[in-house]
Amino acid sequence: MNFLYNIAIQLAKVILKAIAPFNKKIKKGVLGRKATFNILEKVITKTDKTLWFHCASLGEYEQGLPVFEALRSKYCNHKIILSFFSPSGYEIRKNSPVADIVVYLPIDTKKNAKKFLNIVNPELSVFVKYDIWPNFLNTLKKRQLNAILISAVFRKNQIYFKFYGKKFKQALFAFSHIFTQDENSKNLLNNIDYINTTVSGDTRFDRVSNQLKQNNALPYIETFKNNKICIVAGSTWPEGERFLSNFINNNPELDVKYIIAPHNIKKTQILNLKDSLKCETALFSEKENSILKDAKVFIVDTIGILSKIYNYANIAYVGGAIGNTGLHNTLEPAVFGIPIVIGNNYKNFPEAFALIKNGGMFTIANQTEFNKTLFKLITDKTFCFESGKKNALYVKENSGAVIQILNFLRI
Known part of the structure; x- marks a missing residue:
């Protein structure tokens, strides 16, 4: 061998x-x-x-x-x-x-x-x-x-x-x-x-828990949100972005803000996403020249700030589980105590099974299920709040791996 x-x-x-x-x-x-x-x-x-x-x-x-x-x-x-x-x-x-x-x-x-x-x-x-x-x-x-x-x-x-x-x-x-x-x-x-x-x-629970100790303030996101319900779609891929754009385009009456942070930030893909939206849309790269509070969608065409942006979310969608690319990090939004929506391809992600079982995460397989789930979370504030609390509790209860490792190393 x-x-x-x-x-x-x-x-x-x-x-x-x-x-x-x-x-x-x-x-x-x-x-x-x-x-x-x-x-x-x-x-x-x-x-x-x-x-x-x-x-x-x-x-x-x-x-x-x-x-x-x-x-x-x-x-x-x-x-x-x-x-x-x-x-x-x-x-x-x-x-x-x-x-x-x-x-x-x-x-x-x-x-x-x-x-x-x-x-x-x-x-x-x-x-x-x-x-x-x-x-x-x-x-x-x-x-x-x-x-x-x-x-x-x-x-x-x-x-x-x-x-x-x-x-x-x-x-x-x-x-x-x-x-x-x-x-x-x-x-x-x-x-x-x-x-x-x-x-x-899993040390990832300690990693995301540490995020709560950081300064997560992003003034331009606060300006964009303007005290309204905000849905943050993190690490998205085109198949999930199609669900998002259809939902946004077909529900113009909802007083909701949307932040989309694509996994792939190549210029062509960002422009395709922007063109698919029939509403006022701002890009991170052009935020200095935009009136952010008037925009309905904010596309994050940069990397490294998504974990802070989740701090402003009322609801999160995490990409990767509609197709076969692999579910992205769901613990980052969970630590902020918000409900999470994902696709139905999550078999290799034990935290997803646990969050779904606890009632803080919801899976969707098609546009109809996506629309129904998102609409429920937007309109039922009590349901949304209680679902999010379950996610925060799950992260808190599973933190502590780092302490055990450091104790073994006698640090």
């Missing part, structure tokens, strides 16, 4: 280089990984003490952030290296204040793992959720370097629990401790004789 894995990794390396000229995202990753060792060698010296945080992409970074921030505060004399596998994480968080150095993780070959750890030599490594690379982890274990996995979720059909998954199973044993999101994941680990586990829950 080791031989086959290493052959597959080398083959993947060749394929990625071949595809790179034709795919911008892959090209960024290939070029970024090529620069990693030069970046590290320029910044890290033999005498530096270091910590290493690794995330697959942006979602895992946000998940691990409350732990990263706590470690940053505790280990203020250490250099912190943050690595990403995906360009979508690196490109957005390459200037993260939680780290001194942000790089792409090199391809998981034995040679790269040895070279990376020769330079970094981390006192502690923190991996988030699932991005498990056997050669890096086995090298960490051989060197007796401390590593933990946080917010982990496992399923019985994964390779770790198959007879042919020995190399991946061994990689798990490189972690001194694994913090799982649920009891099922812990039981699966116990079944392969990995016992250093704690069911701590």
Whole structure:
């Protein structure tokens, strides 16, 4: 299995280089990984003490952030290296204040793992959720370097629990401790004789709870809302935007404001969305030249402010579950105590099941269901308020993973 894995990794390396000229995202990753060792060698010296945080992409970074921030505060004399596998994480968080150095993780070959750890030599490594690379982890274990996995979720059909998954199973044993999101994941680990586990829950609850402690004021959003009911549609895709535009266009009598924050902010898609709306619409990029209080729709053609915008919502729609792109973060609006509407493709999102069961989240499969659900939430203020309260309570009751992790690390 080791031989086959290493052959597959080398083959993947060749394929990625071949595809790179034709795919911008892959090209960024290939070029970024090529620069990693030069970046590290320029910044890290033999005498530096270091910590290493690794995330697959942006979602895992946000998940691990409350732990990263706590470690940053505790280990203020250490250099912190943050690595990403995906360009979508690196490109957005390459200037993260939680780290001194942000790089792409090199391809998981034995040679790269040895070279990376020769330079970094981390006192502690923190991996988030699932991005498990056997050669890096086995090298960490051989060197007796401390590593933990946080917010982990496992399923019985994964390779770790198959007879042919020995190399991946061994990689798990490189972690001194694994913090799982649920009891099922812990039981699966116990079944392969990995016992250093704690069911701590999902650190995303701590991440979104911290949002309540931030200054979420956005004066231009306040001006736009103008004390009216506000529906915030976050991380939307075209299939959900069609539902939204149809609802808005066919209900002009509703005294409601709408904020739409598309996942894809390419100019063509933003203009298509704006053109589909038959009402006064303002863009974030043009807000200085708009009379925001007169607009009915505000399109957010930028990134990084959605978590603050939810503070102004009375109702939220979260994209990704109408099509097959994957449901986006529903905990961000939930923490503000507002009801949430999503599509019906959410099977890999346990928090969605819980929020639906609690009565704070509602699923829709078509335009008719979307219209009916939104109209109910807009017109029945008591129902809307009580539904939202259930979401806030759910987030509060499931926070606390970070404390358990820090206690284990004796911080």
